[in-house]
Amino acid sequence: MVKKRYAMMNRVAITQIGLCTPLGQDPQQVLDRLIAGDTSAMQRSDTLLFEHPTLVAPVTAALPAIPAKLIQFDCRNNQLLLCAAQQITATIEQAKRDLGHARIGVVLGTSTSGISKGEAALSYRNQHGHFPADYHYFQQELGSTSDFLRQYFELDGPCYTISTACSSSAKVFASAKRLLSANLCDMVIVGGVDSLCQLTVNGFNALESVSKGHCNPFSINRDGINIGEGAALFVLTAGESDVMLAGIGESSDAHHISAPHPEGAGAITAMQAALQDANIAAQDIGYINLHGTATPKNDAMESRAVVEVFGANTPPCSSTKPLVGHTLGAAGAIEAAFCYLLLSTHNHDQALPPHQWDGQIDPQDPSIALVERHQVAAKGTLNYVMSNSFAFGGSNASLIFCRNEA
Numbered sequence: 291m292v293k294k295r296y297a298m299m300n301r302v303a304i305t306q307i308g309l310c311t312p313l314g315q316d317p318q319q320v321l322d323r324l325i326a327g328d329t330s331a332m333q334r335s336d337t338l339l340f341e342h343p344t345l346v347a348p349v350t351a352a353l354p355a356i357p358a359k360l361i362q363f364d365c366r367n368n369q370l371l372l373c374a375a376q377q378i379t380a381t382i383e384q385a386k387r388d389l390g391h392a393r394i395g396v397v398l399g400t401s402t403s404g405i406s407k408g409e410a411a412l413s414y415r416n417q418h419g420h421f422p423a424d425y426h427y428f429q430q431e432l433g434s435t436s437d438f439l440r441q442y443f444e445l446d447g448p449c450y451t452i453s454t455a456c457s458s459s460a461k462v463f464a465s466a467k468r469l470l471s472a473n474l475c476d477m478v479i480v481g482g483v484d485s486l487c488q489l490t491v492n493g494f495n496a497l498e499s500v501s502k503g504h505c506n507p508f509s510i511n512r513d514g515i516n517i518g519e520g521a522a523l524f525v526l527t528a529g530e531s532d533v534m535l536a537g538i539g540e541s542s543d544a545h546h547i548s549a550p551h552p553e554g555a556g557a558i559t560a561m562q563a564a565l566q567d568a569n570i571a572a573q574d575i576g577y578i579n580l581h582g583t584a585t586p587k588n589d590a591m592e593s594r595a596v597v598e599v600f601g602a603n604t605p606p607c608s609s610t611k612p613l614v615g616h617t618l619g620a621a622g623a624i625e626a627a628f629c630y631l632l633l634s635t636h637n638h639d640q641a642l643p644p645h646q647w648d649g650q651i652d653p654q655d656p657s658i659a660l661v662e663r664h665q666v667a668a669k670g671t672l673n674y675v676m677s678n679s680f681a682f683g684g685s686n687a688s689l690i691f692c693r694n695e696a
Contacts, residue, residue: 303535304531305527325637332516333346338486367407397479398479401453408425456621461622462481464540484619507584520617533692535691537567554598576606597657605676612646640667
């Protein structure tokens with residue numbers, strides 16, 4: 291009973307989410323496409339990669355215009371963010387009346403910010419000899435992302451951006467929990483956003499990390515990532531909600547600037563810390579959303595780490611990156627949103643996202659229980675799910691979400 295009470299007190303309520311993903315914006319639509327293993331969001335681009343076409347996952351829906359009073363923030367990254375923000379506007383406006391502007395914080399993760407706007411400005415400068423009048427350098431500064439959202443909602447609470455590559459918008463949950471625990475905020479808006487741009491796609495291609503076809507996580511034939519874009523936002527408070535943030539684990543193994551620790555030391559530490567923070571056992575986890583980038587080194591490391599933490603009989607696992615690409619600084623938040631939807635009332639059948647790959651096992655990697663089509667939660671109930679984000683430089687984060695009654 292004491293253990294249960296501690297776990298309940300340590301949780302954070304998720305009162306609402308906002309989505310802008312390659313799978314859509316409506317929660318039910320996104321969940322349905324996730325459960326169906328729908329990879330149709332992946333599209334061929336002839337303009338992003340200099341050398342040859344590549345598969346990417348763009349958001350194809352029409353995006354809202356940046357309000358005139360915030361026109362200096364006008365860039366695609368902030369349009370994606372605004373699309374998600376509009377879905378939580380009513381909640382934030384009510385919270386401002388109840389809590390006050392200064393008691394609501396903003397912590398976002400990104401790795402691109404408005405770089406695509408900078409790319410367009412440089413192209414214009416090469417043609418005309420000067421930058422366009424509407425170009426503002428700070429649009430591509432990492433801090434401008436969270437500052438845009440703060441100004442859009444007219445908030446005065448703590449506001450900052452985290453940029454730790456692929457773990458950026460997973461680590462925001464830890465920051466929010468600390469802000470709430472320290473009584474610096476009564477509510478924190480967290481999430482992540484990243485947009486497709488040439489710099490990122492060509493940068494990863496220079497690292498020989500971009501797949502020549504469709505990404506193929508945990509296959510012996512895997513050869514790299516596909517890049518996507520999108521945004522996801524969460525409203526976090528103390529108290530209770532149907533779906534809760536149950537535990538957070540972070541680590542920084544600093545093994546290498548771009549390669550993960552081969553035995554997954556940092557990943558193991560992060561997952562174990564998340565389980566400890568949630569005050570649950572490894573066998574309580576009903577599903578793991580893998581980082582699953584489909585790069586040779588990540589998948590080898592992650593499979594070893596998962597088996598080390600969970601034993602030979604791992605929970606059902608899948609990577610959702612074949613559906614939406616690797617959304618980089620937004621990946622932690624978007625995949626956390628997938629976990630939220632799996633635990634929500636939208637998931638009537640307790641279904642799990644299938645692992646989309648060619649089915650060719652890599653005999654060098656430990657076996658993990660990859661989700662098959664039409665697979666549902668064990669015993670028909672999904673109570674705890676884990677989402678992993680493992681970044682360049684050894685910046686790792688593992689999140690655990692649960693149903694309130696778990």
